[in-house]
Amino acid sequence: MKFRQLTALFIVVVIIAFTAIGCTSPGTEESNAPKENVHKEGNQEEVITLKIYAQYSDDDTRIPYDYAVEQLKDAYPNVKLELDIQAQDDGQKLQIYAATGNLPDIFQVGTSQIKTLKESDNILVLDDYVKSTGFDKKIHPSAENLLWNQDGHAYAFPYAGNELVLLYYNKAIFEEHGVKVPETYEDLKEAVVKFKEVDIIPLSIFAKEKWITTALYDVFATRLEAGGIKKLDEGKGSAKEKSYVEAANRLHELVKLGLLADGATNMNYDQAASLFYEGKAAMFINGQWEIQASTEKLGENVDWMFYPVFSEKPEAKYAFAGGAASGGYAVSPYSEHKDLAAEVAAFMSEKYCEAKYLYRANPLLALKIDPSLEPIEKFPPMMEKLANELPNIKSTTAFAWGLTEPKFKVAIEDQSQFLLTPGYTPEEFIEELEKTVERLKK
Amino acid sequence: MQKFFSNKKAIAIFVLPSLILFIVVVFYPLIQIFIKSFYEWNGLSKGTFIALENYTRLFEDSTFETSIKNGLIFATFLTIYQIGLGTILAFAASNIKTKTGGFFRIVYFLPVVLSVTVVCQLWLSVFNAEYGLLNKLFEILGIDFSQDWLSDRNNAIFVVAFVNAWQYLGYQFALILAGIKSIPTHYYEAAQIDGASPLQAHLKITIPMLAETYRFCLVLAITGGLNAFTQMFIMTNGGPGTSTYTLTYMMYSSAFRAGEYGYGMASASFLVIQCLIATIVINKLIARERIVY
Numbered sequence: 001m002k003f004r005q006l007t008a009l010f011i012v013v014v015i016i017a018f019t020a021i022g023c024t025s026p027g028t029e030e031s032n033a034p035k036e037n038v039h040k041e042g043n044q045e046e047v048i049t050l051k052i053y054a055q056y057s058d059d060d061t062r063i064p065y066d067y068a069v070e071q072l073k074d075a076y077p078n079v080k081l082e083l084d085i086q087a088q089d090d091g092q093k094l095q096i097y098a099a100t101g102n103l104p105d106i107f108q109v110g111t112s113q114i115k116t117l118k119e120s121d122n123i124l125v126l127d128d129y130v131k132s133t134g135f136d137k138k139i140h141p142s143a144e145n146l147l148w149n150q151d152g153h154a155y156a157f158p159y160a161g162n163e164l165v166l167l168y169y170n171k172a173i174f175e176e177h178g179v180k181v182p183e184t185y186e187d188l189k190e191a192v193v194k195f196k197e198v199d200i201i202p203l204s205i206f207a208k209e210k211w212i213t214t215a216l217y218d219v220f221a222t223r224l225e226a227g228g229i230k231k232l233d234e235g236k237g238s239a240k241e242k243s244y245v246e247a248a249n250r251l252h253e254l255v256k257l258g259l260l261a262d263g264a265t266n267m268n269y270d271q272a273a274s275l276f277y278e279g280k281a282a283m284f285i286n287g288q289w290e291i292q293a294s295t296e297k298l299g300e301n302v303d304w305m306f307y308p309v310f311s312e313k314p315e316a317k318y319a320f321a322g323g324a325a326s327g328g329y330a331v332s333p334y335s336e337h338k339d340l341a342a343e344v345a346a347f348m349s350e351k352y353c354e355a356k357y358l359y360r361a362n363p364l365l366a367l368k369i370d371p372s373l374e375p376i377e378k379f380p381p382m383m384e385k386l387a388n389e390l391p392n393i394k395s396t397t398a399f400a401w402g403l404t405e406p407k408f409k410v411a412i413e414d415q416s417q418f419l420l421t422p423g424y425t426p427e428e429f430i431e432e433l434e435k436t437v438e439r440l441k442k
Numbered sequence: 443m444q445k446f447f448s449n450k451k452a453i454a455i456f457v458l459p460s461l462i463l464f465i466v467v468v469f470y471p472l473i474q475i476f477i478k479s480f481y482e483w484n485g486l487s488k489g490t491f492i493a494l495e496n497y498t499r500l501f502e503d504s505t506f507e508t509s510i511k512n513g514l515i516f517a518t519f520l521t522i523y524q525i526g527l528g529t530i531l532a533f534a535a536s537n538i539k540t541k542t543g544g545f546f547r548i549v550y551f552l553p554v555v556l557s558v559t560v561v562c563q564l565w566l567s568v569f570n571a572e573y574g575l576l577n578k579l580f581e582i583l584g585i586d587f588s589q590d591w592l593s594d595r596n597n598a599i600f601v602v603a604f605v606n607a608w609q610y611l612g613y614q615f616a617l618i619l620a621g622i623k624s625i626p627t628h629y630y631e632a633a634q635i636d637g638a639s640p641l642q643a644h645l646k647i648t649i650p651m652l653a654e655t656y657r658f659c660l661v662l663a664i665t666g667g668l669n670a671f672t673q674m675f676i677m678t679n680g681g682p683g684t685s686t687y688t689l690t691y692m693m694y695s696s697a698f699r700a701g702e703y704g705y706g707m708a709s710a711s712f713l714v715i716q717c718l719i720a721t722i723v724i725n726k727l728i729a730r731e732r733i734v735y
Contacts, residue, residue, distance in 0.1 A: 092698045098486055116701050120486030208679060263571025265682040266592040271572075410700040414505075418683025423595045432504065 046078060050341055051104035052348075053084045053094065054329075060289055060360060064159075067355035068348045079344055081106075091116075098122040103332035105341040106348070110327040111398075112406040114155045117330075124331040126154040129342040135367075138350060143366040146326045150404070157349035158328035159356070161364040162396050164386070165215045165322040166304040168284045168294055170276065173200060179282070182308040185223070185250060189257065195282050196258040204281035206272035207265040207420055210413035211400035216285055217416040218321040218397055220247035223310040226319040228397030232433070233408045235441050239433040246310070248419060248426035256422050265417055287322060287399070288386060292361055295380040304382055318394040324366070325402030363387055411436035472714065479707040485697065489704060496708035505684045506709065509692045512599045513716070516688060517667025519603035520610075525659050528614035533644060535615075536622045547619065551612035558609070562676040565605045566592075592678055595685040602673045602686055610666070614659050621655035622648060657728040664724065665717045689713040 055061035069081060084104055087093045091113040097103045103122060117123040130136050130147065135157060139147055146158040174181055174191075177198055182188035195202040207213050214229065222228040225243035232239060239245075261267065261275060276284035277297040284294070294302045309316050329345035329352075331338055353365040354373065361379045363369075379387065403409040415432050418424045447453070479496055483489030500506045535546050553561060568575045569591040577588040591601050625648060633643045671690040678686045680695060687695070689709050697706030 090699045095485055095698070095701075112701070116484050116486060119484060122486060208681070210679065210681070261572055262588075262590050263574075263593045266566070266571070266678065271570075275572075406699065406701045410695060414681070414684050414695075417681050418595070418685070421593055421595055421682045424683060 047080055048078060048337055048340060049080045049082050050106060050335075050337065050344060051084060052081045053086055053097070053104040053107035054348075055108055056083060056085045057088070063359050064352040064355035067359065068351035071351045071354075072344065072347060075347060076344060079340065081344075101334065103334060105332055105335040105337065106345045107330055107332070108328065109156050109330040110401045111325045111404050112401070112409055114149065114326065114330070115404060115406070118149075118151075118155060121333065123155050124333040124335075124338060124342065126157065126331065126342055126345075129331075129339075129346060130154045130157075133343055133346040135346045135349075138367045140366060140368055143324060146324045146328075146366055149326060156326065156328035156330040157346045158324070158326060158366040159349045159352040160324060160328075161366045162324045162393075163322055163364050163399070164288045164320050164393075164396065165219060165285065165399075166288050166290065166386075167219070167307060168276070168286065168290065168302055168304050170279060170282055170298060170301055171303055172301040173279060173282045181305050183306070184314075185308050185310050188308040189254065191282070192254055192257045192259050201261040201275055201281040202254075202259050203283040203285060204267075204272045204275040205260060205264055205285050205420075206267050206269040207260070207417060208268050210417050212285060213265075213416040213420055214400045214412050215287075215321055217247060217251060217412070217419060219285070219307050220251045222319040222321050222395070222397060223247065223307065223316050224313050226316070226395040226397075228319075228321055229403070229412055230323070230397040232412075232437055233398065233403045233405050235405075235437070237437075239430050239437050244433070245426070245430055248429045250310070252419055252424075252426045252429075255420055260420060265420055288364060288383075289360075289362065291380055291382045291386070295382060300381075302382065304386070318389075318392050320393050320396050323396035323398045323402060325399060327401070328366070364390075405440055408436055408440060475707050475710050475714065478704055479711045481704040481707075482702075483704040483707075484701045485703040492704070496705050499705065500708055500712065505687055505692055506689075508684055509687045509689045509709070512686060513668040513670070513688045513713075515599050515667075516603045516606070516670045517664045517720075519600065520607050520663040520667040521660065523604070523607040524611050524614040524663050525618075525656065528611055528618050528659070529649075531611075531615050532618035532622055533648070535619055537640070547616075550615045553609045554612040554616075556609070558672050559676060561609045562605060562673055565601075565608075566677055569601055593682050595682055598678055598682065598686050602677055603667070603670070605677065606666075606670060606673045614663070617655055617659055618652065621652045625651045653728060657724060660724050660728065661721050664720045668717055668720065669713055689716070 054065055056065050065083075072079060072081065086108055091110060094103075094107060094109065094113060095116065097107075098117060098120065109117065109123070114123060135147070139158075140161065143158060143161050146161075147154050149155055169181060173179075173195075177194060177200070179191045179194050180187055182191050192202040205212055205216060207216075218228045221244055223243075224246055225231060225237070225241065227234075227236070231237045232244070237244075261272075261281065264272075272281075273284065273286075273290075273293070275281040276294070284290070288304075291304075306317050307319075307321070329349050331341045331345050335341045350367055353367040354369060356362040356365055357369045358373060358376055361375060361377060361383050363379070363383070400409055400413055403412070411433060415429050419426065419429045478489065480491060480493055481489035482492045482495070531546075531550055535543055535550070538546065567573075571577060571588075571590045571593060574591070576591070580587045589597065592598050629647050629651075630643050633647060638646065668688070669690045670688050671694065674680055674686045674688065674691055675694070680687045680691045689712060693706040693710045693713070695706075696702045696709060
């Protein structure tokens with residue numbers, strides 16, 4: 001009995017000890033260390049720590065961030081960034097930060113979040129800083145619309161340019177089964193039927209993520225309406241217009257023919273991408289940032305195709321889905337060092353672009369790149385092809401995160417995912433979408 | 443002790459901390475939910491009073507209808523699976539007098555202590571339409587019953603409900619088993635002398651004596667079903683489309699994805715009222731009087 005009591009006592013003491021250690025804040029640890037917010041010996045300059053809320057989850061976000069931070073050390077030796085990794089949560093964490101008055105000094109923000117934050121005075125107007133930092137001179141003329149909001153003010157320093165939705169395909173599979181790379185909707189239909197016959201998934205999609213289902217519908221919508229879903233987001237059209245109805249009908253027709261893998265709406269990126277890389281799927285849909293990963297996995301066997309056109313509008317070949325979003329690095333109006341934070345935000349944005357160009361083979365950027373800089377590796381052939389075609393592209397739309405109206409974003413995301421299930425009808429899709437469009441017009 | 447209970451100040455001092463905590467953490471937010479449901483509010487700015495507009499919109503919204511239906515399906519599924527199977531397993535475990543009884547008690551309770559994320563990932567692998575264990579099993583057995591388990595708008599909610607029911611079955615099992623253990627054995631001895639079979643003894647003694655335990659289990663299962671969220675958040679993201687939305691998910695989607703906090707609060711208010719009514723009805727109808735033999 002005594003042994004048991006002793007054991008219990010020991011366990012309780014251990015638990016309390018570990019809990020106490022766990023509850024110790026990092027601040028306690030640092031309290032003995034020399035404070036950084038003190039004057040440095042030598043240059044007598046104060047080290048200022050700025051909190052930054054930014055993406056840092058994969059190579060496409062980690063590499064540019066690390067590069068920008070390294071460059072910052074030289075340009076602003078008195079600034080230290082404290083990174084808070086952005087959650088993939090539709091901006092919930094940022095909203096909570098704003099609601100509780102804890103906004104970081106600098107934060108990455110999307111188009112729809114800008115709307116909410118500016119309505120509640122939780123985002124700094126950067127008009128003056130755009131000029132003082134020379135950001136307006138560095139931005140590509142084609143990306144000016146990303147810098148300036150619809151109300152004429154700048155709220156974030158953008159870095160991403162006009163990114164696009166691409167339809168990738170495995171050349172070897174198409175050749176092996178004698179399938180023509182689809183140029184029209186009819187070709188695509190024929191390809192779907194042929195691939196199904198030989199037990200190959202025609203199109204792999206990570207449709208558990210609703211932005212890509214939105215992008216797929218947008219690809220079809222741009223066949224007859226160059227504005228795609230962006231036009232509806234801006235409240236300019238109706239979901240009952242022929243272009244949107246036809247897009248829904250034809251996409252659904254292909255879904256019923258077996259366009260997608262079983263359980264596609266529950267598939268994540270890794271699962272969908274592996275189907276494509278392993279040669280189990282003939283096509284794959286993603287943004288142009290997929291170029292590098294696909295090239296690494298499939299080498300010369302991978303390419304992207306123009307979206308197949310509808311016979312009613314063959315000239316839609318150069319109408320692309322995707323586009324730029326007026327997001328980027330924003331600054332809190334309540335930052336203790338808001339002038340410095342705005343400067344650093346502009347700097348980070350510029351260096352982010354540089355890193356994407358140098359290390360991620362991505363020339364689709366918001367800012368001009370110093371011509372003396374050369375990419376570390378040669379652009380993959382698919383990127384070369386895209387770069388050559390860029391001047392011919394007549395229109396782009398928007399990715400889900402680039403939509404300005406969050407209510408429309410939720411509706412199109414939910415409904416486009418629904419449309420990819422055979423049990424849902426295009427009529428239901430149009431009716432539900434139209435309800436939201438009508439509500440937003442009121 | 444008698445003296446302590448007559449000292450009102452002492453009672454107030456001891457009750458006050460938990461009362462304050464309850465008011466701050468539960469009561470105040472609950473009141474705020476109802477107040478904000480009458481506003482058009484983006485969660486940050488002041489908001490505009492729009493009276494009952496959010497509620498009238500709720501009744502015109504097909505997602506609301508789906509959410510209500512899914513909540514009821516979820517609650518019914520949990521009740522039947524957890525209380526039904528929990529009762530059978532508890533009866534069986536209570537009859538095992540050897541050490542294996544303890545083993546079963548641990549095994550049945552094990553999923554309860556596992557992380558929800560782990561459990562959901564486990565079942566996601568089982569229900570995967572392409573590589574899932576379940577479809578492969580049907581394939582091996584030559585049964586043509588492979589399904590798109592989580593991508594079918596009609597079936598997905600049942601699959602998600604099953605995962606929740608499976609994980610928390612052990613909790614209901616433990617409650618029922620504890621109830622069984624608290625029944626004095628001499629009732630069974632008396633029944634045995636009167637010639638009752640074990641089944642008759644359970645039907646006439648155990649189940650009626652467990653009425654209060656069942657009442658508690660029922661409240662847990664039904665309110666747990668009505669406000670289910672985590673499983674659909676991890677497994678389906680409310681999809682395909684909106685087919686696995688519940689009122690809680692609808693609140694989340696409206697408030698955090700669409701930035702319509704007022705509308706989200708309206709669905710939350712409806713959920714609170716729904717759970718309250720369910721609890722009151724269960725308490726009124728079940729175990730109204732304590733059974734004493």
